[in-house]
Amino acid sequence: MALMLSLPVMADKAYTVVLDAGHGGKDPGAVGKFSKEKDLNLQLALAVGKKISEQYPDVKVVYTRSTDVFIPLQTRADIANKANADLFISIHTNSAESKSPRGVETFILGTDRMEANLDVAMRENAVMKLEADYKTTYQGFDPNSIDSYIMFELMQNSYMEQSLRFAEQVQQRFVGHLNRSDRGVRQAAFWVLLKTACPSILFEMGFISNPEEEKFMNQPASMAQMANALVNAFGAYTHREAVKKETLSVEPAEPEPSTPSTPSTPSESSASSESSAASSATPKTLYAIQICASKTPLAPKDPKLKGQPCEYVLLNGWYKYYTAADPDRAKVMEARKNLLSLFPDCWVIKVDR
Numbered sequence: 001m002a003l004m005l006s007l008p009v010m011a012d013k014a015y016t017v018v019l020d021a022g023h024g025g026k027d028p029g030a031v032g033k034f035s036k037e038k039d040l041n042l043q044l045a046l047a048v049g050k051k052i053s054e055q056y057p058d059v060k061v062v063y064t065r066s067t068d069v070f071i072p073l074q075t076r077a078d079i080a081n082k083a084n085a086d087l088f089i090s091i092h093t094n095s096a097e098s099k100s101p102r103g104v105e106t107f108i109l110g111t112d113r114m115e116a117n118l119d120v121a122m123r124e125n126a127v128m129k130l131e132a133d134y135k136t137t138y139q140g141f142d143p144n145s146i147d148s149y150i151m152f153e154l155m156q157n158s159y160m161e162q163s164l165r166f167a168e169q170v171q172q173r174f175v176g177h178l179n180r181s182d183r184g185v186r187q188a189a190f191w192v193l194l195k196t197a198c199p200s201i202l203f204e205m206g207f208i209s210n211p212e213e214e215k216f217m218n219q220p221a222s223m224a225q226m227a228n229a230l231v232n233a234f235g236a237y238t239h240r241e242a243v244k245k246e247t248l249s250v251e252p253a254e255p256e257p258s259t260p261s262t263p264s265t266p267s268e269s270s271a272s273s274e275s276s277a278a279s280s281a282t283p284k285t286l287y288a289i290q291i292c293a294s295k296t297p298l299a300p301k302d303p304k305l306k307g308q309p310c311e312y313v314l315l316n317g318w319y320k321y322y323t324a325a326d327p328d329r330a331k332v333m334e335a336r337k338n339l340l341s342l343f344p345d346c347w348v349i350k351v352d353r
Contacts, residue, residue, distance in 0.1 A: 014060040015238065017052065018080040020090040020192070021045035021063070022202075025070030027127050030095030032208035035218050037093040038068065044205060045091050047227035048234075055231060055242040073128050074137055077195035087166065087237075088200035089230070090192055092124065093217065095209045102210045103181030104174045107202040108163040109194055110187025121188040124202070128191065138191065162199035169233040170203060173345060176304070177293050178229055180206070203230070221317065236345050286351045287332040288325040291343045293318045306342050313351075325351060 021041040023029030029037030042065070049061040062083045064076045071079075080088045094105070107120075122144060128134045135142070167185040175182040183204075193200045205226055206213040216222045235242055288311075292304050297312070297319055310321045324335040332348055339346055 015058065015087075016060040016062060016083050016085050017087045017089065017234065018062045018064065018083060018085040019045040019049050020076050020080075020088065021065055022090055022092040022124070023127065024065050024068055027070055027130055030093055030208045032095075032214040033211065035208065035214060037095070037208055040093045040205070040208070040217050041091045042066075042068065043223055044226055044230075045089075047223055048089070048091075048230045051227055051231045052234060056235065056238075056240050059238075059240075070130070072131050072137070073125070073192050074195060076192050080196045080198060080200075085196070085198045087234070088193075088196045088198055089234075090190075090200070090202040092202060092204050094120070094204040094207045095123075096207060097209070099210055101207050102213050103183040104171065104206060105183035105204050106167040106170045106185050107188045107190065107193070107204070108160060108167050108185065109190060109200065110160060120204075121190055125189075125191050141191070159197075159199040163193075163201055166199060166233065166237045167201045169237045169345075170201065170230065173229040173233045174226070176345075177232075178225055179295050225318070232345060232347075242347070284327070284352070286325045286327055287329045288322040288349055288351050289332060289336050289339055289343075289346050290320055290322045290349045291339070291346045293320045295319070308339075308342070322349060322351065 021038070021044070023038040023041060025038075027038065029041065031037065045063060046066065049063060052059055053061050060083075062079065062085065064079050065071050076090070094101070125141075126144065128138055128141075129144075131137060164185065171182060171185055174180045188202070190202050193202060206217050208214050208217070217226075234240075291308065291310065292298075294304070295318060298304060298321065300310075301307075305321060308323045310323045311325065312319045312321045314320075324332055324339075326332050326335075329348070336346060336348055
């Protein structure tokens with residue numbers, strides 16, 4: 001007699017992303033004219049987490065903090081490691097003595113041009129000095145001593161390549177879609193990245209010391225745009241398709257002037273009028289491929305459009321450019337495959353006309 005065994009099916013581990021809102025509680029981080037870094041960091045982290053949960057329900061989102069509390073640097077890394085994180089995103093706001101610096105930059109762990117980025121590493125690592133007996137916790141590491149950073153040169157980062165790929169996706173969306181000033185992908189000696197056992201980045205969303213950028217970052221619409229950019233970068237990095245797609249409502253075009261026609265009978269005229277009214281009342285749904293967005297209108301030959309014939313819709317102050325509009329979604333999806341080499345982050349949208 002054959003013996004049949006019923007074995008349990010082991011489910012794959014959920015992909016886990018840890019969102020780390022830098023600073024918090026007694027540590028305000030950088031301070032601007034009317035806002036604090038710790039608050040901006042938390043707002044963006046929560047917005048990103050909410051959108052990831054909505055658009056990618058297969059992803060588990062973990063926060064190092066979800067309220068205004070102080071979390072030690074080592075604890076932040078411990079939270080990620082305990083969660084078996086697949087990706088760690090530390091969100092910060094930049095600052096400088098001068099008001100002129102601006103733009104976004106994304107850091108990965110490394111020692112390339114370490115001296116050039118030592119100031120920002122020292123500033124972010126200095127939070128450990130708020131902890132009691134921090135020298136014991138951090139094995140004698142002094143965030144203000146150049147000598148302490150020699151240990152970073154001896155490390156081997158197993159996740160550098162993956163971290164770099166994600167960092168490049170982040171910069172691409174903030175610069176290419178939101179027209180933010182590009183400060184590039186950099187390497188720096190951040191303790192929280194050193195101790196996190198997964199691909200990880202530290203993202204600086206802008207300069208709170210720059211009045212224009214501080215104003216931008218404190219606007220709800222800007223916060224939503226930045227959250228979308230990070231989530232889109234996450235989707236591209238993990239090769240995930242969003243469950244929900246954006247819908248754009250486009251104002252109908254002006255009706256063309258009527259041309260003389262053969263007179264019709266009253267009944268025919270009435271039927272024609274009713275048919276026309278029904279036709280105009282029902283919006284026409286098209287699908288299209290959104291390729292970029294801009295704060296200002298782009299010329300047809302603008303390099304960002306890469307020669308593609310585009311239409312745009314003005315939505316929440318952004319000119320959103322799309323191409324290949326068609327009522328057949330399958331046809332548009334196929335067209336997207338041909339555009340991915342030009343626009344790696346393009347996606348399908350629905351346009352109601």
